[in-house]
Amino acid sequence: MKSIFLALALIATGAQAAEEADDNPCDAVENAIQTLECSAYSRTAAEDLLSENYKSLTERMQVLYGKNPAQLTDVTAKLKAAQQQWLKTRDADCAVEAFPATSGSKAFTIAQNDCVARMSDERSEFLESIGQE
DSSP states (O other), X not given: OHHHHHHHHHHHHHHXXXXXXXXXXXXXXXXXXXXXXXXXXHHHHHHHHHHHHXXXXXXXXXXXXXXXXXXXXHHHHHHHHHHHHHHHHHHXXXXXXXXXSOTTSHHHHXXXXXXXXXXXXXXXXXXXXXXXX
């Protein structure tokens, strides 16, 4: 009986995952509205991954330096300051990159979203590489 419920749960989970994968607005972009939706989706996905990788990095630092509270406090403060500065730089660079478009226009928003997504993906890879053995 338990195996039947487990099988049904796995099937439902798989169906839900398939539905979520089908909801990707970047799969069939044919017009400006869809391009805007895709850019917003990509930005959100990249920022979510960035948050996850930052959290994973702080957890790795806890493992690496948890036995030395002074070092852990120091590295945590440095990571936080670096991340805050990087976010400011990313946002400023993306404002420059999107500048030729009129602020508030679809073109500006798409350029901003694409820049934030690209830079966030690059930062995610960097954060993921820190503290790996």
